[in-house]
Amino acid sequence: DVKVTQSSRYLVKRTGEKVFLECVQDMDHENMFWYRQDPGLGLRLIYFSYDVKMKEKGDIPEGYSVSREKKERFSLILESASTNQTSMYLCASGLTDVRFTGELFFGEGSRLTVL
Amino acid sequence: KNEVEQSPQNLTAQEGEFITINCSYSVGISALHWLQQHPGGGIVSLFMLSSGKKKHGRLIATINIQEKHSSLHITASHPRDSAVYICAVFNNDMRFGAGTRLTVKP
Numbered sequence: 001d002v003k004v005t006q007s008s009r010y011l012v013k014r015t016g017e018k019v020f021l022e023c024v025q026d027m028d029h030e031n032m033f034w035y036r037q038d039p040g041l042g043l044r045l046i047y048f049s050y051d052v053k054m055k056e057k058g059d060i061p062e063g064y065s066v067s068r069e070k071k072e073r074f075s076l077i078l079e080s081a082s083t084n085q086t087s088m089y090l091c092a093s094g095l096t097d098v099r100f101t102g103e104l105f106f107g108e109g110s111r112l113t114v115l
Numbered sequence: 116k117n118e119v120e121q122s123p124q125n126l127t128a129q130e131g132e133f134i135t136i137n138c139s140y141s142v143g144i145s146a147l148h149w150l151q152q153h154p155g156g157g158i159v160s161l162f163m164l165s166s167g168k169k170k171h172g173r174l175i176a177t178i179n180i181q182e183k184h185s186s187l188h189i190t191a192s193h194p195r196d197s198a199v200y201i202c203a204v205f206n207n208d209m210r211f212g213a214g215t216r217l218t219v220k221p
Binding site for chain 2: 009040041042043044045088090092101102103104105106107108109111
């Protein structure tokens, strides 16, 4: 079974702090994604990566950055957390054909609260 | 208006009832996905459809491409089916519905 592991299930941070959310997948997937999920809204894409050291902005990249130094690991960084970044963050990965089918494998999610 | 609309937003049923969740979309797609999110947060894929109908156990998913509509049915619902069900459409990128929260009471 594909396993996508997010490092922290629950985090509480203060405004202005730097936040790292880590995601690791164990199935050699080329493609990795970071989404945020808010009540009443569908998942929204923050950033994605189709290869090591490669990243592309999604729909809502402002206030976020990402890092993909190794194929299995995709990190989401909040340089200076703000209260409007309180949300559930979901990491996903997919095979090459995700670009044609959209078939994704999700992690358990990281619920971030910024005070 | 969201490109993917789900109804209802919330649904409460008694154990054993037949459940239907609807998804309408406004864009052309190459595939439609039904996803399940349990209270812990993790999301699993239930179905990927591009036409017709698929069945897995007590779950049935249908899609009508011409009407841009899909339904997810659960037969003989059980409390363990309680979850958020998410419709997502794919055409170069994924667009997600807001989800339907299903609660099945014993």
